Amino acid sequence: MTARQPVRVLGKASGRLATMGPGFGFLTVFLLVPLALVLSYTVFRRGRFGGVVHEPTGENFARLADPLYLEVVAGSVKLAAITTLLALLLGYPTAYLIARLPARWKVIALVAVVLPFWTNFLIRTYAWIVLLNSEGPVNSGLKALGLGPVELLYTDGAIVAGLLYAYLPLMILPLYSAVERLDPELREASANLGARPARTFWSVTLPLSLPGVLTGCVFVFVFVPSLGNFVIPELLGGGRRIMVGNLIRDQFLKARDWPFGSVLALAVVAVLVLLLFAQAWAARRAGRGA
């Protein structure tokens, strides 16, 4: 009996390796290796036509402190923060309502939330241009009401609208799963103890769905500046507003300054990792109570 044990453990381990292996291998080759390359670029000088010259230098990092770039970062963070806040304000009621729908309608509503993902992202963004331009339906409507025309396209507002539209599902889905998991008896207990519905929401529902709020906010806040959507600022912002995503793309494709592009990318990854750690920590803290 005891003699056989190691064999079984070994069998289990190799079984695990067999199931994890392919995915793990894929990630190693296509995620970790490029990331290591980007990391290594940061300490070298730029090549004249892209690439790097293998001469160590620290000046790439020093450039990060340049007010020009700090302004871009600050601007990105501002837009990301506004987008995140709006996404939360719009997403929470939506997620809350979906979570309380009858089971059949829940599925339909959730499909509706992710439906836009099934259409090409560029086409959807162009649709916003059509919607917002000076002759578009929004402005026609405003004109009819005597309020317009207003310059909508190529503004920060248009960028936020586009970002919000693109990332709202990332807010709704974690919120939905957090609210849906809440025991409805907790709401009943709160009412039974004398709390009005609004009080129940503030004291019970909201605090217990905070992990979902955090996840949603981190998703939206991180994806906006990092994955960075350089398409939306360019198409809806008319290139007037440069976000970190645009900056990174420009360093690699236009300025051919790979080392500095790498520094920027790395900075974004660092922020992302920090935020995800903060989120995991907060979720664990909240989860211990739940």
Add this chain to the structure above:
Amino acid sequence: MTLISIDGVSRRFGEVTALDSVSLDIRQGEFFALLGPSGCGKTTLLRILAGFEQPDIGSVRLDGADLLAIPAHRRPVNLMFQSYALFPHMSVEKNVAYGLERERLPRAEIRERVAAVLETVGLAAQARRRPHELSGGQRQRVALARAVVKRPRLLLLDEPLSALDKKVRSEMQLELKRLQHEVGITFVVVTHDQEEAMSLADRIAVLNGGRVEQVDTPVDLYERPRTPFVAGFIGASNLFTGRATGKGLDVDGLGVLPAPAGPVEGGTAMLAVRPERIRLGPVTDGRGALRGRVVDVSFYGGVSHVALSVAGHDRTVLAATQGRARVEAGAEVALSWDADDGALVPLTP
């Protein structure tokens, strides 16, 4: 004095009738139980009292005032949930204080009352713990404290003992009765467990299929069941169906069995005889109501159960004796009981 008066309450969920014109009076200060199998409507009735559910028709009055017109959060009714439903993000004392804070009481009074009730349920030392750091029994006492601290007119308890293991169960049972005595609040316990209902309640309403079968004290319910359902549901019973005559119950294939004189003479009736009322004796000519063969004897310490097969009766007859049984499996015995030890229940044809 009547505290709660439930009159003609019905509730349907689609095709299912959860409550079918239920009428009940619950008296001030009593420990009342709603007892029935799952799906009998007892939980729906509880939810109507708490305000989470509205009846289709019927009225519920508390002290003569219409309870149904009051929203759940303003009723002087508190519920101890079966799942306890403690707020996981709050400490024990925050949980207990929650209801008092909603009443906007002064902080000092809240602190005082929370401390007092935690003392009463023996959880003063755990006041700052979170629910997940407590045992099941402790969590239940928090739930109880949270409901009692509001000093409601009516305290509802949903299956209060079902989640506890045997030892904690009997402790909690005593504690509930003591507490009810001390605070003088009217308790309504909902349960499918007849032992729980019998041991706790002053009066029990047996519900079945959304209807009230019988409302009585535990002893009367046990000894004087008035419907076939109650006769079969409460305790173990030996049930015989036959025609009531002046001399007893005439059962096909068994003859006339001793039965109390009932109001159902001439009609079909069900006779329920408790196992502990059946005496077993040696087979002598013509003595005893029935003859049977011992199938099995099981010893439970204080009592023994003897299972018997009786020719002409398709169900096993159960007899209980004090201490160890004096018969062995395979033995032929005579069964007898006094006419007044049985309960005769009319059967509606």
